[in-house]
Amino acid sequence: MILCCGEALIDMIPNKTLDGQEAFVPHSGGAVFNTAIALGRLGRSTALLSGVSTDLFGAQLDAALGQSGVETQYLIRSDLPTTLAFVKLENGHAKYAFYDENTAGRMIAAAALPVVQSDVGALFFGGISLACEPCADTYATLLERDGGSRAVVMDPNIRPGFAPDEQRYRARLMAMLARADMVKVSDEDLAWILPEHDGLLPQAHALQALGPAVVLVTKGAEGAIGVLSGGETVEVAAEPAEVVDTVGAGDTFNAGVMARLDEQGLLTKEALRQLAPDALKLALAHGARVAAITVARAGANPPWANEL
Template sequence: MILCCGEALIDMIPEATVSGGEGFVPHVGGAVFNTAVGLGRLGASVGLLSGISEDRFGAQLIARLEESHVATDAVVRLDRPTTMAFVNLSGGHATYDFYDEGTAGRMIAPENVAPIEGTVEALFFGGISLAVEPCADTYADVLAREGQSRAVMIDPNIRPGFIREEAVYRARLDKMLAQADVVKVSDEDLAWLMPDLADMDARAAQLLAQGPAFVIVTCGSDGARGYLHAGDPIVVPAEKAAVVDTVGAGDTFNSGVLAKLSELGALSKTAVRGLSAAQAEVAMAHGAKVAAVTVARAGANPPWASELG
């Protein structure tokens, strides 16, 4: 099983009202939640570790997990509100305003998290849950306790406007990235992480030097570049799609990569550390294929395996 560790929230997506004004419609979301849902729909064995509210929105999140075949055994239900992300769409590109103080997702603590079962072969971390305390410290603790014998993938999905103490965030994230086997970043994430380097390949090489075995950099419509410790960068083009919006695109890409690595038998820590360029390319191409379906429809709505043809 792949255990996705991080936030589950509600995306409030703008939509025209019958009166002609603009309203917001609640859609389930969150970077880590979306990746878990994507994996479940692709047929992978997956679970979610997250703090989820007992309110009506929490029930909406749990319902989506269950219908998408995501195990909820590790979910921690808390009597706190649900995190809200109000989405601004401009040319199909999404930006977010988060409302997160005192929420179930943010307030999950180490003592809430039970030991992870031995059936879990891989851990995935990411999103805004790595940016704010106490949940960020909780997930860092989970990684330190449980990541040494399991393959670990991290997508920091950096939202600079959400980070309150940049030095603290950078220090914690650097420590987590050093423990990861696979790191996926957008080109914007990578530039934020390494502003002193101008070249993408140089930035990726520096990230590899921190500890990961496989670094993926997504570049929107320009596709993705993959980096291993040996050989040239692996270039995978983006799949053509009629873009409705980009909500959940990177998260769905992650689910496609993880699902394919699992299918290839390449998701143990040893296997990831010995990943071939051919395996990496196949996994990245699958991620691109899955993400193309998501961007062609509104919101974070990952495809089922049967939709991929």
């Protein structure tokens, strides 16, 4: 099982009423939630570990997980409200306004973490949950507690604007990256993580030197690059798509890569550290294909396996 650890929230997506008034429609979302949904739809055994409210939006999130085959036994439930993210689309790209104070997802504490069962073989971390305290500290504790024998995949999705103390954010994130086996970053993420290095590949190799065996770098319409533990690089082009919006594109890419590696028995700590270039290239191509379907739809709506 792949256990996705991080935020589940409601994306308020702009729309119009029948009489033309501006409105927002609540869609289940959050980077880690989207990745879990995509993995479930791709047929992988998946669960979500997140703080989820007992309010009406929490019920919506819970139902969406079940509908996509994602297990919910690791949800930490409370009567605090659900995080809301109001989305504004500009030329198909999403900008967000978050309402996240004192929410069920943000306020989870280490003492509330459930026991991770032995059938969980991989942990995935990412999203704003790595920046917002106190949940960021809780996820760091989870990684330290349960990541030693399991494959650890991270998408830091750098959001310094969410961190009240950037120095604390950077220190916590660097410690988590050092424990990861595979990390996916954008070129903007790399520039923030390793500002002292110039150039995408030098930055990727420098990140790899911190601990991850595999570093994936996404470049939007220009595709993605993978750097393996031996220093080899592989590259895939982006799949052609008519872009409706980019909401959930990176999250779905992550799921596609992990799904293909998991299908091949390669989503383990040992296998990732000995991964062959051909196997990584196939996984990257699968991620690109899955993401291309998502960007051709409104909102984060990953494909099912039978759509591929």
